[in-house]
Amino acid sequence: MSRPKPDTAVPEDPAWKSLRLDELTLTRKEGFAAFAEAPDYPRPPDMTMVELKALGPAAKEEHDLARRRFLANLRPIKTVQADGLIADLTDVLEAGLDQPNWEAKGMAAVDAFPGLGKTTVGLSFAKRVHNDLIRQHGRFTAAGHERWPVIRVGMMGDTTVKDFNWAMLEFFAHSGRNSGTANSFLSRALDCAVSCESRLLLVDDLQFLRFRSIRGTELANQFKTIANEFPLMILFIGYDLRKKGLYEDPQLERRITPLELAPFTIKNEAGRMQWRSFLLSLEQRVVLADKYPGMLADDLSDHLYARCSGHIGSLMTLVKRACLRAIRTGEERLTPDLLTHVKPDRAAREQQAQWEELLASGMKTSRPRNHRKQG
Ligand SMILES: Nc1ncnc2c1ncn2[C@@H]1O[C@H](COP(=O)(O)OP(=O)(O)O)[C@@H](O)[C@H]1O
Ligand SMILES: [Mg+2]
Structure with missing residues (x-):
């Protein structure tokens, strides 16, 4: 007599039940925190061919779904290139961490072809900064504000100075993001960064910016202001940044540490x-x-x-x-x-x-x- 085939294969991890990372967006601090603090997606059990064949249809389907989700949420794999880049980023960050606020902080730019893992490495680094600083200093600052170690902004096609400042406020879901001038947005963002003790501003997809246009120049100037006034390191990520003119501004050229990510x-x-x-x-x-x-x-x-x-x-x-x-x-x-x-x-x-x-x-x-x- 054959045994009935088992009908559940995979115990669902409760931490994942309530959390769907693919529904998150990193343009808001809550989304970023959920990403940074999410447990690893549970690995489905390894089965032999015999065990797999012994599963009933529902259990097999469940096992396959769990394998698909696991593949979609793979933790980044260690590579020599990524480790080297993270070490360089850590150098820039740590040099600025205990500096007084009025001293300009570091800037780094990761410039490499699409698909080499820039966003992945940038986010792993940001995730570490988020978790380390919260572990070391607590969820709240001494003044009682929430601590937000990382601000993340993704650039889009035609970002103006005001759009960029708006995006920083949007990250904080700041109530003042709906009206005001570019400058008032910037000073609100500065308030947020200072009171939340932010230490890293991650700007991804910087290649969308045309530095040689008027807007580009305005934004380049603004990055200098941020590096001078905000208590944080700026990490730019993009493709072809040199060719697009990022370093044509002499001050930025002096201040930004260019970094790469090479293929195998x-x-x-x-x-x-x-x-x-x-x-x-x-x-x-x-x-x-x-x-x-x-x-x-x-x-x-x-x-x-x-x-x-x-x-x-x-x-x-x-x-x-x-x-x-x-x-x-x-x-x-x-x-x-x-x-x-x-x-x-x-x-x-x-x-x-x-x-x-x-x-x-x-x-x-x-x-x-x-x-x-x-x-
Ligand atoms: N270290 C890694 N381990 C596993 N997958 C990686 C790693 N680095 C990149 N990937 C995968 O490669 C793809 C491209 O990476 P991404 O970071 O988006 O590249 P880029 O930002 O340079 O265009 C993504 O699907 C990402 O999951
Ligand atoms: Mg990318």
């Missing part, structure tokens, strides 16, 4: 080791019943490198979609054949053929010396 490279042994170690970490996160050690890091290393040319964004999209497909088809493991069916983004596709050729000819390899195929 397989040019040398150190790069190949980093690539392999990233694939090993990624492999750990994959919840597929028929996966095996070395699935990504040994058997798919060249294929994956050719598919993403070292860009973490393209790689993560590919692997996530491939996992979802492997779940849907029941294959439950990643193979070159399955990956080939997942369509790449255009930039990755442009470079794929060239990389495939180099890797197939043996002129290049993505694998460290001790991990190449024998014979």
Whole structure:
């Protein structure tokens, strides 16, 4: 007699039940705090093929949904590039933390191609600043105000000085954000930043700003004012910032520390080791019943490198979609054949053929010396 198939597979984490991160927006402080303080999404249980097949239809569906959510909410994976960048950002931040308010604080700008993980690293850094400062100094300041260590502003197409100041007030949900001049918005934002003891202003997608226009110049001047008057470090994130003219203002050029985020490279042994170690970490996160050690890091290393040319964004999209497909088809493991069916983004596709050729000819390899195929 066969046993009835179990109908629940995954216990829902209560912390996640009431929290849907995908419904949050980071333009408000509450959204940012929920993001920064959210527990990691619970990992669905690892099952063997036999265990998976033993699930009833409802339990299987539930397990698959939990795997999909887990994939969508993966905690960032440690990379050498991201660690280096966070160390540099910490240098800039810490140098300013205990300075008197009237001393100008640091500014840093992360300038790199789309899809290299700038927003991800910027937010991990901001998350750490939020949690560290609240842990060290409490949720309230000595004067009894809420402590908001981080202010986050995302730029859009045509941001004026007033829009930017409005966005800072919007972050605080300040009641005075509905009327006033650009200057009055700025002084309200300064009040918020001072009383909430904000220490980091994160400005993402700065490439939307045209520095060479009148608006750009006004905003550049305003960034100087903020760096001089506000008690915080400014972290700019964007693409092509140098070409767009961020450093053409001599004062900004002197004050901003330019930082980068590089793609994975397989040019040398150190790069190949980093690539392999990233694939090993990624492999750990994959919840597929028929996966095996070395699935990504040994058997798919060249294929994956050719598919993403070292860009973490393209790689993560590919692997996530491939996992979802492997779940849907029941294959439950990643193979070159399955990956080939997942369509790449255009930039990755442009470079794929060239990389495939180099890797197939043996002129290049993505694998460290001790991990190449024998014979
Ligand atoms: N360290 C990481 N670990 C896991 N996924 C990452 C990591 N860095 C970036 N990603 C993923 O790559 C994609 C692009 O990253 P993003 O930070 O948006 O890039 P950018 O801001 O440079 O365009 C996102 O889907 C993100 O989740
Ligand atoms: Mg981004």
